[in-house]
Amino acid sequence: MPIEDNRPVKVEVKNLTKRFGDLLVLDNMSFNIRKGEFVCVVGPTGCGKSTFLNCLTRIHMPSEGDLYIDGVPADPKKHNISFVFQEPSALPWQTVAENIAYGLKIKRLPKEEIDQRVNQILDLMGLQEFRNSYPGELSVSAEQRIIIGRSFAMKPDLLLMDEPYGQMDVKMRFYLEDEVIRLWKELGSTVIFITHNIEEAVYLAEKVLILTNKPAKIKEEIVIDLPRPRDITDPRFIEYRNDITDKIKWW
Template identity: 60%
Template structure:
């Protein structure tokens, strides 16, 4: 099958969860995102890869409404994106724990904000402490943790919510390789289990091909979508599989950031 046919088959009959139309973002005179349009499908695992400084975090900030867009629309289920209304969870590039709460209270925090019943709060918190391997550190405060442990707290806080849309901005950049692989597999497991829609941003090509059903490649700023690559590989994926290497090399070629 050609890439074109693969792509056509992929898009056929899918339900749109997030639609981005003509999204443009300027910071004063600096044009960062230039007329970006794409859809994210319901239950899809989409990765966006792009060079440093091309506007990936800016895009997520537009989606989360932390910053205003210059032009264009972002709709979730056909309505303007609104994190207070839509069920979205964010794992930011910069670690965002709450300094005055312990590890376990940081994980409970999101569940409490969402007013989940107390027994669910406790059950989910225990599951997440186990998942990210922080049981022994449950009563520590963020300042007593390493950067990677702190990022694990943020990941646990977000996974705990079983969100409808999970937005992750280079979440594993701080972690060592072994932990990264482990959490990538966990992310896939959770995604398959709860069927959420995941948008995962990274500049790590291998990570994108390992995780995604579809990869969008952004170019240098002002960012536009240069290419879309469908990753039709079975899971669990294997970095050494020739089919994996072929797609990885294709993405690398599409990029040519240098």
């Protein structure tokens, strides 16, 4: 179901392959992501999703193939790649505002720019009143919001999210999913969101990449053509969900 999309290609993954010794984890993966696109990656547990992400962030180097941003091989020093970890990863010794400013300070942005972006994120996320609190004083979900805000504050070329809501209950997940969509729309970031929750993928994504079992390949790309805000009880929503579930279930 190809739909017209004029946005330029932002991220190009070409023949990405990763081996650990003899163990092939990622097998020749290729796909493109357009600028400002929201892509969800789903796949069976243990299919190599984390390795996939770690190759994109350069925590691991790919064995073959590569990741290109704006046509150049990705380089964390040059490009702005942001990452939201599955585990809470706010820095406990920094206040909420300092955490959000953290990446901006490393990039040595001017102080006014940092203040402006931090305030924008705090406003967008309703964290303004907690700006001087420490993460340890807040709930786990607030901490997760801090690190999501920290990543969006970077206005990243590419924002990677690794099951950021994996540990949360349904109510909190719905709330944070809407939050992430709001930030994404407001800031126009390009997002790769990894999840094992198919409903979450259909709710969030413009495009879903389905991975196969290990060694991971791209099994299929599905464009989710649903208006927002999406309704999880909409028959078309359920159709997408069942379709993806079947594709993950049957090899």
